[in-house]
Amino acid sequence: MGTPVHKFDVVIVGAGLAGCAAAKTAQEAGLKTVVLTKLHPLRSHSGAAQGGINAALSESDTASHEFDTVKGSDYLGDQDAIELMTREAPQTIRWLEHMGAVFSRNDDGTIAQRPFGGQSHPRACYAKDRTGLTCLQTIYEQAHRAGVQFLDEWYVGDLLYDKSSDQAYGVVAYSLKETEFAIFNAKAVMFATGGYARAFGINSNAHANTGDGLSILARHGLPLEDMEFVQFHPTGLAGSGILISEAARGEGGHLYNSENERFMEKYAPSKMELAPRDVVSRAIEKEILEGRGVGPNKDSVWLDLTHLPEEIIETRLPELRDLAITFLGRDMAKERILIRATAHYSMGGIPTDIDGRVRSGAERKVSGLYAAGECACVSIHGANRLGANSLLEAIFFGRRAGEAIVQDIGQLELREAIGTESDRLSGEVSALLRNNGPDTVHAIRTDLQQSMTRNAGVFRTRASLLEQKAYLATLRDRFSQMRVGDKSKLYNTDLQEALELGHMLDFSAFIVEGALAREESRGAHYREDFPERNDERFLQHTFGTMDPSGKIALEYTPVTLGRHTPQARTY
Amino acid sequence: MYEKREMTFRVFRFNAQSDYLPAYKRYDLTVSKEEVMLDVLNRIKWEQDPTLSYRRSCRHGICGSCGIKVNGRAIVACKENVWQLAELYGEEMVIEPQDTRLAYKDLIIDKSRFWESYRAVTPWLEGPVEEKPQKEHLIEPNYAEQIDEADHCIQCGSCFYSCPAAAVNEAYLGPAALALAYRFSTDVRDKSHANRLRAVNEPGSGIWDCVKCVECSETCPKGVEPLSKIFALHNQTFEAGVHKRNVATRHAVVFKRSIEKHGPLDEAENVRYSEGSLGALRHMREAFAMLRRGKLPLPGRVHKSHNHSEVKTLIQSASKNKF
Numbered sequence: 001m002g003t004p005v006h007k008f009d010v011v012i013v014g015a016g017l018a019g020c021a022a023a024k025t026a027q028e029a030g031l032k033t034v035v036l037t038k039l040h041p042l043r044s045h046s047g048a049a050q051g052g053i054n055a056a057l058s059e060s061d062t063a064s065h066e067f068d069t070v071k072g073s074d075y076l077g078d079q080d081a082i083e084l085m086t087r088e089a090p091q092t093i094r095w096l097e098h099m100g101a102v103f104s105r106n107d108d109g110t111i112a113q114r115p116f117g118g119q120s121h122p123r124a125c126y127a128k129d130r131t132g133l134t135c136l137q138t139i140y141e142q143a144h145r146a147g148v149q150f151l152d153e154w155y156v157g158d159l160l161y162d163k164s165s166d167q168a169y170g171v172v173a174y175s176l177k178e179t180e181f182a183i184f185n186a187k188a189v190m191f192a193t194g195g196y197a198r199a200f201g202i203n204s205n206a207h208a209n210t211g212d213g214l215s216i217l218a219r220h221g222l223p224l225e226d227m228e229f230v231q232f233h234p235t236g237l238a239g240s241g242i243l244i245s246e247a248a249r250g251e252g253g254h255l256y257n258s259e260n261e262r263f264m265e266k267y268a269p270s271k272m273e274l275a276p277r278d279v280v281s282r283a284i285e286k287e288i289l290e291g292r293g294v295g296p297n298k299d300s301v302w303l304d305l306t307h308l309p310e311e312i313i314e315t316r317l318p319e320l321r322d323l324a325i326t327f328l329g330r331d332m333a334k335e336r337i338l339i340r341a342t343a344h345y346s347m348g349g350i351p352t353d354i355d356g357r358v359r360s361g362a363e364r365k366v367s368g369l370y371a372a373g374e375c376a377c378v379s380i381h382g383a384n385r386l387g388a389n390s391l392l393e394a395i396f397f398g399r400r401a402g403e404a405i406v407q408d409i410g411q412l413e414l415r416e417a418i419g420t421e422s423d424r425l426s427g428e429v430s431a432l433l434r435n436n437g438p439d440t441v442h443a444i445r446t447d448l449q450q451s452m453t454r455n456a457g458v459f460r461t462r463a464s465l466l467e468q469k470a471y472l473a474t475l476r477d478r479f480s481q482m483r484v485g486d487k488s489k490l491y492n493t494d495l496q497e498a499l500e501l502g503h504m505l506d507f508s509a510f511i512v513e514g515a516l517a518r519e520e521s522r523g524a525h526y527r528e529d530f531p532e533r534n535d536e537r538f539l540q541h542t543f544g545t546m547d548p549s550g551k552i553a554l555e556y557t558p559v560t561l562g563r564h565t566p567q568a569r570t571y
Numbered sequence: 572m573y574e575k576r577e578m579t580f581r582v583f584r585f586n587a588q589s590d591y592l593p594a595y596k597r598y599d600l601t602v603s604k605e606e607v608m609l610d611v612l613n614r615i616k617w618e619q620d621p622t623l624s625y626r627r628s629c630r631h632g633i634c635g636s637c638g639i640k641v642n643g644r645a646i647v648a649c650k651e652n653v654w655q656l657a658e659l660y661g662e663e664m665v666i667e668p669q670d671t672r673l674a675y676k677d678l679i680i681d682k683s684r685f686w687e688s689y690r691a692v693t694p695w696l697e698g699p700v701e702e703k704p705q706k707e708h709l710i711e712p713n714y715a716e717q718i719d720e721a722d723h724c725i726q727c728g729s730c731f732y733s734c735p736a737a738a739v740n741e742a743y744l745g746p747a748a749l750a751l752a753y754r755f756s757t758d759v760r761d762k763s764h765a766n767r768l769r770a771v772n773e774p775g776s777g778i779w780d781c782v783k784c785v786e787c788s789e790t791c792p793k794g795v796e797p798l799s800k801i802f803a804l805h806n807q808t809f810e811a812g813v814h815k816r817n818v819a820t821r822h823a824v825v826f827k828r829s830i831e832k833h834g835p836l837d838e839a840e841n842v843r844y845s846e847g848s849l850g851a852l853r854h855m856r857e858a859f860a861m862l863r864r865g866k867l868p869l870p871g872r873v874h875k876s877h878n879h880s881e882v883k884t885l886i887q888s889a890s891k892n893k894f
Binding site: 127243442493 | 604625630706707
């Protein structure tokens, strides 16, 4: 008996903000839409976003939102996309508000906004310090209302893609509940699978953020863009890396080293703690490297909010206060808390145009394939994402991808899938269950994460990246023999973690290759051996492709510039 | 910091496909002061036994995946510090799924009834959605705050699987869904206020089947306090005039009357008014037992509290609704 083939107009992988926004749009246009998620939609990582979502609600601010984003991106962001998103941000926020998002309010009833790092104006709309949660709930509720079919706890492991016609026509998945395989055959396929910062040892991401979507495409020879750009958020809790939102600094938090200096004076005298994330993260890591760290291992710095009225912390940062109590046993209203930089956000990803259509090369697009949200690279964020732009990007481009699907669907024909097309994924699964080498998933994953943080983290050099490249090859060898200890068919989470690790190993190679070739420092990518930005050579996007042996080839495509010409980026 | 402690965990293990009965498997771990319960589950899985299954994702108490029970108490595993739990339970703990009767694989349960309840309360803001709005609704902070953390629910199920009413009454929507109903019925933007209230006002499934044990509010990891939302829904049904004359609403009415009239409760009259004279006959056995022990004042012989006028004033000032 072959694998069952389910037919839809649209199949979307991932049920966070981007996936739900696209699904709602497609379903409302009368397209039969299914969303597959390895979690439940309301468990998606979009819901973890804390601090805010940007929009220039006062018209006079639109131009500066655009400029702040371009400058924040270290001029690697594509200005046509940035211009579009920042211009339509206010109506996007208000659309969310009309659908039910519970934003915090000003006394006059308008949506309240707070300052955020790297921004010339307070424009982060927020819902206390759980902005992502209200956005995710709202968009899921409305997609559900529209009649979208959601399939929870389905793991998507392969794309149906015909290389000769450059066409995508479905995905292969299995149910986590019973490890039953199925093919979801559709005219339009969309990936909204989130970020890949889980490849790093200290990270703020959910267990689920293993970047599966990226390497699923890459394994078919499709390109990934700007993968070397990974944002390290300045304020992760010491030990766990769990995020303390930028809102903590937006509301007035200060950073101190072991000598009780507000050290940001040295690095960004005008913006201080509210400099962009890459700048603050490097400052923190530098203080630690130079011996001015605090905490039991001297590997953190202080974040101090004790000068703020307790009422501000209670009304605007209650979730953060709770986190520091749970994970550090410290009440930020009364004592300083220990923080350090944590891998947080993936600027790179699946290359798309401004309508979410996936590129198969600089000039070509895949027929029937779309992507949006953190897994995609439009590119809005370029070399560094501005705080509170990620929710906006996910919802805005998710919706646009949905609109593009509606627009394109008439020209897209259903290429019939057959039951044997699940063989690649089922083969991958059986191999994992059969191998009986010495390593466990956990052992290889830990080695991957720690080495990525050490060699491809906040500070990188040619030597560290070459070391990491060689190390990835040994990890890949160990992975090919790795033993999955659970052989059961019911919720075999050991198997799931093994599949995810395979994806992490694949996309990590793109990060390292991209970083190795990019001999400059730009935004979040910092090369100690090339500390300056080099516009002449590298004002370009990296496009990486992987061959079946795992070897990666790079090419470069131009950045879309606009009215903002690159200048030195100082804060 | 970095202190360690030896602990023992007895973990519920079950595979619905191969096992007839569940078993509790023992794992010993050295636990440091910073670790949360999810760290314990991860370390059991990663260091000792890869076959253990549980749900998890965000690691910091916002996605609601990792709801389990420790020594019978519902928690979200990534939000509960292990040493703090040890203060309550000592160094040996029992880890179980939220409802052992629904176990499918180890700590993973079949949550379909929980999600059916979620879907039953029309979980979205009703009304037209403007696609490209130029203005937001103006909602002053005091109106916005009336939602009172009901929007903070992460659907972890801690309350639902601790609720004794939901455990015995299959039809009951349970605390999480009712708190969600409140989140929308209290939203000034919602266009379906009265319909929502009618829906949760149904006997058997709705707000009147709560037994007010406070377990939901005690167990909620996010401060949603579902019980307070259920109480608020009681009031809203009267305010909106959608309440029906049934035993539950009559009980609410006579409760208030009795306190207003006497101070203490007139138990006999409460039963007679709520259930009707015929219905009250069903309770004669309990009535006599209570009478014998002096727990039931005879009708008309309820003594008045000595500062009764104060009670009366309080009731009047607190009454928002006309019965």
